[in-house]
Amino acid sequence: MYQKIGYLAEQLRLFYISDRTDQKFPYHYHDFDKITLFFQGDVQYEIEGKTYSLQPYDIVLVQAGQLHRPIVHNTANYERIIAYLSPMFFEVYRKQGCDLSCIFSEARSHVLRQPQEVSNIYGISCRIRQAFNEKKEDSPILQQTLFLEFMLFLARDVREHHIGYVKTGNQNGKIQTIIEYINTHLTNDLSIPDIASLFYISPDYLMHLFKNETGYSLANYITTKRLLLARNLIQQGFPLTTVCYDSGFRNYSTFYRAWKNLFRTSPRQGTTGDIGKPKIVD
Template sequence: MVLRDKMGSVLLTLDDHYIDSTYRVAAHIHHKLELSCVVEGTGRYQIDDRVYNLQRGDIIILNNCESHALLMEENETLHHLVIHFDPSFIWNSLSNDIDYNFLLIFFERGPNFSNKLDRENPATARIFSLILDIQQELQSRKLCYELIVKIKLQTIFTEIIRNYDYIEHGKVVKPLSGNEIEYLNAVISYINSNLDKDLRLSELADIVHVSPSYFSTLFKRFNGVSPIEYIVHKRVQRAIELIKTTSMNLTEIAMACGFNNGTNFYKAFKKVTGRTPSFYRRSAENTSSVK
């Protein structure tokens, strides 16, 4: 299930995964923020150097810099819902009275932070229910469902900020000004339209007439990753779409997504997804043959 902006760019996805002990994906990093819940079953989540045991009702939070992988043992099965979203889905339309503090749980964590929410905290059950509500909204797509999804996501973050000792106390970040939102939107739009080109930091800063250092700091502050990291992840996302929807070979796809050689394409793809481009191509072909 996908939520897109007016230009067609993906803002939020919700995936309904059923996996078993045959599941194998290497540790990887997304350019989007992640929120997931376990609907049924058991497993383990390895996040950097930490491992969390999973069972029904558990909630996992990941930012876009954390390497992670699901680990399954023999005879284990796991059903979980995974939400990925761009930080801009939250900050893009916010005014100064509702600000970036919604995203503190991802970018300004305190010493007591845990990627797995405390299951003994009553707020965890409420958050679990809110994720199921988001799934229902994306499935039914009723009038104003996009707004309801955003409201429920913001409610989840409010629950976390109020009820868990996970963020850095006293840390309040100045919200984006109107000009800064305009800057970031202009650059993100340019990136999405020019992924096949050689994009440089100085060029992106010139678009909004600011210095490269100021632009880089601003971009990372509100997106969690540097502009260059963001571009690489966007290129991989575009490559996945082309693999699934076209008959282009992998070399053509690499060039169309701005990778100057196959080696760089393979390394970036494996780092972001945990799998190879060839794996995605085989999966797409198998899906097509079933149809």
């Protein structure tokens, strides 16, 4: 199973990280949305089986529950600002008539590429970077204020298609179609033989190709996505029996074992205990 990395108790949490590391990040997911403003390094980002090569000032968008990891290719300085964003963060501004969530819902790629020229979004990116390098008493307030300005202009640029987007490298189109099919049919019978038959491929070759293209096994991917759906249903107050079947599991014992294996607690206890400092910020 894939690990949840990073916890969030507030509406917004910002990190500035500039380090030299040969750390290998595992595939993981978050309970919240994440935006990374990348400044420098030799880094690729893998998100839901798609690989993106980053350039300075690229903006990486990862929605809650999406499996992802950065791949750092050498010990060159890896500099980035990371924002953890809770659903309540977006709700606060939606009530004021400003839908910042369009950054995720309307973006044409997981990675946006801003023109490095005189523009609102680029100028704010530079100012945010400078604010994180200042060590003053009011720096945290300035950082959050600038980040909100960044989000406002980013949402505007996304809506008006004034920002570029990064295409993936050479990806297997069939695997991407299979991933899309899985995520839209989680409540269906998603046995490996049935998926293989649907896409005219042998089960063994399907499992090999999926692992080779995405880095994770097909069976674990399906189970993890179903459990994330189940968690959302539990948070909405649905009974556990309903949650079990409505998230694609065929019996409660299988659902219970899978839940406990991933979340380290019982479905009845939920996942409310995972609040604290993040283990890893990627």
